[in-house]
Amino acid sequence: xxxxxxxxxxxxxxxxxxxxWGINRTMAQIHALLLVSIEPMSADEIMAELKISRGNTNxxxxxxxxxxxxxxxxxxxxxxxxxxxxxxxxxxxxxxxxERKRREVEPVLVVLEQLKEIEGxxxxxxxxxxxxxxxxxxxxxxxxxxxxxxxVKMDExxxxxxxxxxxx
Amino acid sequence: xxxxxxxxxxxxxxxxxxxxWGINRTMAQIHALLLVSIEPMSADEIMAELKISRGNTNxxxxxxxxxxxxxxxxxxxxxxxxxxxxxxxxxxxxxxxxERKRREVEPVLVVLEQLKEIEGxxxxxxxxxxxxxxxxxxxxxxxxxxxxxxxVKMDExxxxxxxxxxxx
DNA sequence: TCGAACTTTCAAAATTTACTGAAAGATTTA
DNA sequence: TAAATCTTTCAGTAAATTTTGAAAGTTCGA
Numbered sequence: 106x107x108x109x110x111x112x113x114x115x116x117x118x119x120x121x122x123x124x125x126w127g128i129n130r131t132m133a134q135i136h137a138l139l140l141v142s143i144e145p146m147s148a149d150e151i152m153a154e155l156k157i158s159r160g161n162t163n164x165x166x167x168x169x170x171x172x173x174x175x176x177x178x179x180x181x182x183x184x185x186x187x188x189x190x191x192x193x194x195x196x197x198x199x200x201x202x203x204e205r206k207r208r209e210v211e212p213v214l215v216v217l218e219q220l221k222e223i224e225g226x227x228x229x230x231x232x233x234x235x236x237x238x239x240x241x242x243x244x245x246x247x248x249x250x251x252x253x254x255x256x257v258k259m260d261e262x263x264x265x266x267x268x269x270x271x272x273x
Numbered sequence: 274x275x276x277x278x279x280x281x282x283x284x285x286x287x288x289x290x291x292x293x294w295g296i297n298r299t300m301a302q303i304h305a306l307l308l309v310s311i312e313p314m315s316a317d318e319i320m321a322e323l324k325i326s327r328g329n330t331n332x333x334x335x336x337x338x339x340x341x342x343x344x345x346x347x348x349x350x351x352x353x354x355x356x357x358x359x360x361x362x363x364x365x366x367x368x369x370x371x372e373r374k375r376r377e378v379e380p381v382l383v384v385l386e387q388l389k390e391i392e393g394x395x396x397x398x399x400x401x402x403x404x405x406x407x408x409x410x411x412x413x414x415x416x417x418x419x420x421x422x423x424x425v426k427m428d429e430x431x432x433x434x435x436x437x438x439x440x441x
Numbered sequence: 442t443c444g445a446a447c448t449t450t451c452a453a454a455a456t457t458t459a460c461t462g463a464a465a466g467a468t469t470t471a
Numbered sequence: 472t473a474a475a476t477c478t479t480t481c482a483g484t485a486a487a488t489t490t491t492g493a494a495a496g497t498t499c500g501a
Contacts, residue, residue: 108400111388115407118384124457125377127295129489141403148448158491163449184446184499194409198417209293216286220279232276234311239283241362249366297459316478326461331479352469352476 112141116155131157132165136174139190145178147185173200199257206253210246217243280309284323299325300333304342304358313346313355341368367425374421378414385411 106114116137123133134155139146146154152162166188169175174197178187191197217239223232274282284305291301302323307314314322320330334356337343342365346355359365385407391400 106388106391108391108393108403111391111403114384115388118381122377122381125295127293131489140406143399143402159448160450160492161490164490167449186448192406194406194413198413205293209290213286213290216282220274220283223274223276223279225276231311235276235279235309238308238360238362245362245366299459327478328462328480329460332460335479354478 115141129165131155131161132168135162135165136169136190139169139175139188140192142189145180145187145189147187149185151188172204199253202253203257206250210250214243214246283309297333299323299329300336303330303333304337307337307343307356307358308360310357313348313357315353315355317353319356340372367421370421371425374418378418382411382414 116134119137119140120130120134123136124130135151138151138154148159148162148166151157151166152159155162166175169188169190170177174191175188176191178189180187191200221236221239223236225232227233227236284302287305287308288298288302291304292298303319306319306322316327316330316334319325319334320327323330334343337356337358338345342359343356344359346357348355359368389404389407391404393400395401395404
C-alpha cells in the first residue's frame with residue numbers, strides 16, 4: 106500500500122468510527138486529515154482533499170476548534186488561515202472525554218438531582234426503588250467523573266514514556 | 274413532582290443522552306422504561322407507554338437483548354413474553370463499554386494494523402510520522418482496552434459496597 | 442473609501458436514519 | 472388440523488441530520 110492510499114483509508118475509517126460515536130462523519134474526517142498532515146492546511150486544501158463544500162468545511166473546523174483538538178495557525182505574510190490538529194493522542198482523547206462529560210453528562214446529572222424530589226411517602230416501595238436507581242446512576246457518574254479528572258490532570262501520562270522509546 | 278412524572282422525565286432524558294452517544298432514541302427510552310419498572314413489561318405495555326409501533330418495539334428490545342442489558346422473562350401460564358432490564362448500573366455500564374469496544378473499536382484496530390504496511394523507505398519523514406501516529410493510536414487503544422477488561426473482571430466492584438450501605 | 446481575498450452564515454436540498462403497520466411466521470391450545 | 476394469540480419482518484414513509492452553495496460579512500492594503 107502506498108502512503109497516500111493508507112492516509113485515505115485512515116480518514117475513511119476514522120469517519121466511520123466517528124458516526125458510530127455520535128460525531129458527524131465530516132468532522133471526524135477533517136480531524137483525521139489534519140492528524141496525518143504534517144503541515145497545517147487551509148480551508149481550500151481541506152475542501153479539495155475531502156471533496157466537501159466551503160460551508161461544511163468551515164462549520165466542522167470551527168466545531169473541532171470548540172472541542173480543543175484543532176487550532177488555527179496564522180502564517181506570516183499569508184492572508185489565509187491554516188489549521189492543525191493536536192497530535193498527542195492521549196491529549197486528544199482526554200479533551201474529548203472531558204468535553205463530552207461537560208456537554209452531555211453534566212446536564213443529565215442536574216436533571217437527575219431534580220427527579221429525586223418526589224411528592225409522597227419516601228417509604229413507599231415504588232418511590233424507594235426509583236430514588237435508589239437514580240442515586241445509583243449519580244454514584245456511578247461521580248465515580249467515573251473523578252476517575253477522568255484524575256487522568257486528565259496527570260502531569261506524566263503513560264504516553265510520554267512510550268513516546269520516548271521511539272528514540273531508543 | 275409526582276413519581277409518574279419523574280419516571281417520564283427520566284425516560285425522556287435517557288433518550289436524549291442516548292442519541293448524543295450514537296444510540297437511537299427509542300432504544301434508550303425502552304431501556305429507561307424497563308429500568309424504572311419494577312415488574313417485567315410485555316411488548317404491548319411498552320408500546321402503550323412510549324406510544325411507538327409494534328415493529329419498533331420488537332426491533333429495539335431485541336437490540337437491547339443483544340447488548341446483554343435486557344432479558345426476556347416467561348411467566349408461567351402467560352402466553353406473552355415479558356422484558357426486564359439489568360438493574361445494577363455498574364453491570365450495565367460495563368456491558369455497554371465492553372460491547373462497543375468489541376463492535377466498533379476492534380474492527381478499526383484491525384484496519385490500523387494493515388495501514389502500517391506501507392511501501393517505501395521506512396526512514397522517509399512522512400512515512401515515519403504516519404506509522405508513528407498509527408502506533409500511538411494502537412498503544413492508546415490497547416492501554417484503554419486493558420483497563421476496561423480489568424474493570425469488567427473485578428469480582429467485587431465499588432458498587433456492591435455502596436449498595437449495601439442503603440440497608441445501613 | 443474601495444475592492445480583492447478570504448471567512449461565515451443559513452435556507453434549501455440531499456442524504457441518512459428511524460418508524461410504522463400490515464402481512465407473514467411461530468407457537469400453543471382445543 | 473384449525474383457530475387464536477402472539478412475535479417477527481420489511482417495504483414504504485417519515486423524521487432528523489448533514490451538506491451545499493450563494494450571498495452577506497470581514498479584513499486589509501492601497
